[in-house]
Amino acid sequence: MKKASVEAVVGVFMLVGILSLAYLSIRLGKLELMGGDFYDLSATFNSVSGLKSGASVEIAGVEIGRVDRIELDPSRGYMARVLLRVRTGAKLTDDSIASVRTRGIIGDKYILIKPGGSDKILLGGGKIRETESAVDLEQLISEYIHGKI
Amino acid sequence: MKLIFTVISICCIFYLTALAWPGKVTAGEVAVEVKKTVDAVVVIVTDNDLKKKQNGQKRRAALKQAIGRIFDYTEMARRSMGAHWKELTLVQQKEFTDLFASLLENTYGGKIESYNNEKVLYGKESVEGTHAELESRVITARGNDYTLGYRLLRKEGRWMVYDVYIEGVSLISNYRTQFNKIFNERGYSELVKKLRAKSAEQAE
Numbered sequence: 001m002k003k004a005s006v007e008a009v010v011g012v013f014m015l016v017g018i019l020s021l022a023y024l025s026i027r028l029g030k031l032e033l034m035g036g037d038f039y040d041l042s043a044t045f046n047s048v049s050g051l052k053s054g055a056s057v058e059i060a061g062v063e064i065g066r067v068d069r070i071e072l073d074p075s076r077g078y079m080a081r082v083l084l085r086v087r088t089g090a091k092l093t094d095d096s097i098a099s100v101r102t103r104g105i106i107g108d109k110y111i112l113i114k115p116g117g118s119d120k121i122l123l124g125g126g127k128i129r130e131t132e133s134a135v136d137l138e139q140l141i142s143e144y145i146h147g148k149i
Numbered sequence: 150m151k152l153i154f155t156v157i158s159i160c161c162i163f164y165l166t167a168l169a170w171p172g173k174v175t176a177g178e179v180a181v182e183v184k185k186t187v188d189a190v191v192v193i194v195t196d197n198d199l200k201k202k203q204n205g206q207k208r209r210a211a212l213k214q215a216i217g218r219i220f221d222y223t224e225m226a227r228r229s230m231g232a233h234w235k236e237l238t239l240v241q242q243k244e245f246t247d248l249f250a251s252l253l254e255n256t257y258g259g260k261i262e263s264y265n266n267e268k269v270l271y272g273k274e275s276v277e278g279t280h281a282e283l284e285s286r287v288i289t290a291r292g293n294d295y296t297l298g299y300r301l302l303r304k305e306g307r308w309m310v311y312d313v314y315i316e317g318v319s320l321i322s323n324y325r326t327q328f329n330k331i332f333n334e335r336g337y338s339e340l341v342k343k344l345r346a347k348s349a350e351q352a353e
Binding site: 046047076077093095097099114115116117129130132133135 | 227228230231232233234235273275277280300312314317318319321322325326329
């Protein structure tokens with residue numbers, strides 16, 4: 001009898017441990033189990049060099065979502081198609097501009113949204129048409145140093 | 150006989166498809182439209198008579214007219230202003246559009262007038278409903294080249310440019326950031342004052 005209760009305590013302890021571990025992984029991995037608070041948008045760029053999935057999507061420095069996936073868009077001459085998960089509270093108009101920006105000079109890449117003034121709000125599955133690709137700073141510097149042909 | 154029937158029915162199918170698809174755009178329509186304006190601009194800037202100093206104003210007016218045919222200044226002003234556009238009264242929107250148009254004319258007019266046998270090659274064009282994008286490459290006489298892209302909107306059956314990007318950097322995006330900053334920090338009246346000053350400075 002006594003042995004059984006000790007085993008039960010160990011079992012419960014293990015269970016709590018596993019649950020804590022799961023909770024920690026989800027928090028640290030920034031996984032979203034329930035997708036209720038987000039909607040998806042897509043944007044096509046000429047180049048998103050350096051941008052990674054999970055990168056933040058910001059307006060005025062405030063995070064409003066994350067980059068969900070980056071893939072090739074063969075229908076448009078191999079451009080990069082970025083899928084964004086944006087919080088439901090952040091309403092974006094159809095003339096918003098999405099730019100790939102760098103934090104600091106050599107920092108991480110993120111997506112900066114400049115909101116527009118249109119009356120049309122983008123719904124889930126919508127597309128941000130106006131985009132600005134990542135500026136290749138290294139290329140600019142090398143052209144400046146070695147001269148452009 | 151059978152062959153003739155087949156050919157006729159194929160033709161019918163093509164014809165019906167074309168009818169059922171009224172929004173379809175013939176390939177290169179946007180490029181043709183933009184090219185027409187670019188060619189008109191080149192004719193003006195290479196005109197020796199207009200190059201004379203006393204004809205400076207006439208030349209600028211001709212340029213303004215040629216470019217105005219395809220540039221939608223109201224749309225450009227609205228997009229540059231971004232979220233603050235709705236806060237303006239109709240009178241302010243009109244005032245801002247005029248100021249923005251003259252800023253663009255004075256900023257880019259000089260650059261266009263310094264045309265020096267640059268070649269323009271038209272690249273890929275993508276049309277999606279009422280939106281279109283056209284890329285072109287400008288090759289200077291010295292052999293340097295850069296990408297010049299246009300974003301267009303179909304309005305009343307015509308393609309009108311609302312954004313231009315050079316090497317991927319958008320004009321509207323640039324102005325939207327700047328206008329937004331000035332508007333938030335110092336308000337509309339200060340923005341108008343700044344635009345007037347800048348425009349006058351560029352015109353000199």
